[in-house]
Amino acid sequence: MYHSPDDRVSILQLNSELQHAQLELLSAHCAVHQLRLHYSFEDLARLGRRDVLRKSAEAASALHDFYRDIETRAPAPRCQTVPQPTPEEIAQAIQWTCECLRANRERYISFARPLTSEQIAVFSPYFPATLLEQIRIAELHGKRVDVPDFLNEARGRGFENLPDISHMDSLTFLDVVVFNEKFSERALFHSLVHAVQIQVLGLERYAELWVQGYLKTRAHFSVPLEVQAFALASRFVRPTQPAFSVESDVLFWQAERRY
Numbered sequence: 001m002y003h004s005p006d007d008r009v010s011i012l013q014l015n016s017e018l019q020h021a022q023l024e025l026l027s028a029h030c031a032v033h034q035l036r037l038h039y040s041f042e043d044l045a046r047l048g049r050r051d052v053l054r055k056s057a058e059a060a061s062a063l064h065d066f067y068r069d070i071e072t073r074a075p076a077p078r079c080q081t082v083p084q085p086t087p088e089e090i091a092q093a094i095q096w097t098c099e100c101l102r103a104n105r106e107r108y109i110s111f112a113r114p115l116t117s118e119q120i121a122v123f124s125p126y127f128p129a130t131l132l133e134q135i136r137i138a139e140l141h142g143k144r145v146d147v148p149d150f151l152n153e154a155r156g157r158g159f160e161n162l163p164d165i166s167h168m169d170s171l172t173f174l175d176v177v178v179f180n181e182k183f184s185e186r187a188l189f190h191s192l193v194h195a196v197q198i199q200v201l202g203l204e205r206y207a208e209l210w211v212q213g214y215l216k217t218r219a220h221f222s223v224p225l226e227v228q229a230f231a232l233a234s235r236f237v238r239p240t241q242p243a244f245s246v247e248s249d250v251l252f253w254q255a256e257r258r259y
């Protein structure tokens with residue numbers, strides 16, 4: 001269905017929706033794990049409502065069938081070696097990440113604007129007031145942030161699933177959030193989670209955890225710092241979810257060494 005380079009955005013869209021579904025599945029998995037911790041199989045079978053148990057089993061097996069069918073159609077993975085960077089190269093990547101975030105902050109701060117009072121009202125149940133006052137946002141309306149050389153170089157060396165800078169909805173450069181296209185609350189929420197992570201962890205540690213997370217999982221979307229930002233932004237857009245503190249969540253992940 002998607003063959004030409006022009007379809008790249010559609011493929012990105014497909015993968016972003018696939019990733020979104022995976023995060024939703026992850027929260028369902030967590031909820032079931034809690035059940036298992038709290039109740040025995042016998043109690044669930046004896047006391048659980050029949051209809052709820054049946055519907056849950058049906059949903060789980062339909063999902064299983066769906067993903068298994070896709071897997072059987074997927075081409076066999078190409079045999080290729082995963083590039084392994086040296087400790088010096090890892091240190092260099094961390095340094096480049098810090099420099100890139102700092103340089104872009106300086107580049108975009110001059111034409112970025114503060115959040116409007118309406119935006120502050122929307123986000124204040126989730127973020128500290130001082131952060132929301134400090135944040136600046138810039139909209140590029142399709143002009144797009146330049147891809148730093150080191151990312152292109154890493155891609156050329158066989159590192160896959162790196163962040164696709166020019167197709168991301170928004171990017172966080174410390175306290176400046178840049179939108180490649182146009183503003184969206186969900187993308188801003190995601191970026192504000194990164195701003196909190198940077199403030200809590202410090203820029204160097206944030207960059208270090210990002211690079212290490214990528215080398216462990218080999219995909220931008222599965223870096224724990226990103227998983228948290230995606231998961232919290234998807235909680236934010238669900239209207240039934242009560243407000244929560246992003247800062248507390250970040251402190252919790254830091255204490256639990258989840259990054």
Ligand SMILES: [Zn+2]
Pocket residue numbers: 190194226229
């Ligand atoms: Zn992100």
